Amino acid sequence: MPSSTLVPIGTEDQYLIENNHLGIPLSVYGLKKRRIRSLTFMGWLACTSSILGLLILIVLTLANWQQIFASTIQHLQNIQIAKQMEMKQTQLDEERFLLIRSFVVFGCLFLFGMLLLLVSVPSLKKRRVIVCKYGLLQVHRRMGRNHIDIMRWEEIQSLQSKRTFLDRHSTYLLRKQGKPFILSHEYKDFGALFTQIKQYSQMGAAYPFPAKKQW
Structure with missing residues (x-):
């Protein structure tokens, strides 16, 4: 498991992390500028x-x-x-x-x-996913309100890469119970994000990085 390094985050994100007991924030990923442009x-x-x-x-x-x-x-x-x-x-x-x-x-x-x-x-500019010591926090806006998705490392049962609307690629983090945690491949440095998820969820080499897509 990689070492814990504190990263600067906003007050709102800090509150969400503390309220959901996700531990120290390790890294933050936003969407690629190409999509926003x-x-x-x-x-x-x-x-x-x-x-x-x-x-x-x-x-x-x-x-x-x-x-x-x-x-x-x-x-x-x-x-x-x-x-x-x-x-x-x-x-x-x-x-x-x-x-x-x-x-x-x-x-x-x-x-x-x-x-x-x-x-x-x-x-889209405010959409982000935060990797924490004990899980993932994803924040996105719908109808003017923030919606959050939480996934703890011990909840992850398997990973699946799928194509969604308009042939967009996403990775589904399947839970043992409940709805999957969906990550768009349009996050910046998705390769590093995918690697962190495998390391922290202890999936290891069981789920190789989807090499057919350039991130």
Whole structure:
């Protein structure tokens, strides 16, 4: 078993560790910056493209309403072309419906981008797993609240590497009883984390490191 080395952690994490009797914190792992950067880029791309799309729609909408106003004036001045104006009005109604639908699409895209930037990215930045003397503590945010997962070394029965949603790799720490403790392979230095888990849980060489995935 490796030697115990105290690492700096936040007050909240210290409270959680002490409250769950996990002992001395040994190391802290956060998610890779690549994952956070990719979601940040997606968020800004969605917001920027939606804003540009909305600006274009506003210009088209103003031009459309000017056309509607001009056609209405012409209709009042010349009643003999009423049927032609009705056909043109129907076409304008279809264009208005298309504009409204486009507004909804770009509005939803903008909300999606803001959701990534204001909710998903901050949540991923705060996600972490702490290796302690007597077990693991994982902290992640859902719906604006911190959720914690605790796994003590003596609870680990076996380790399994699985592919999850969008072909993401995760390691499942199976308990003798209860739900598994799930670790994403997108944590930084996952190889070192995996090695620590095997050492502290006394799994040894029974569960080799998943070599097919580059961490």
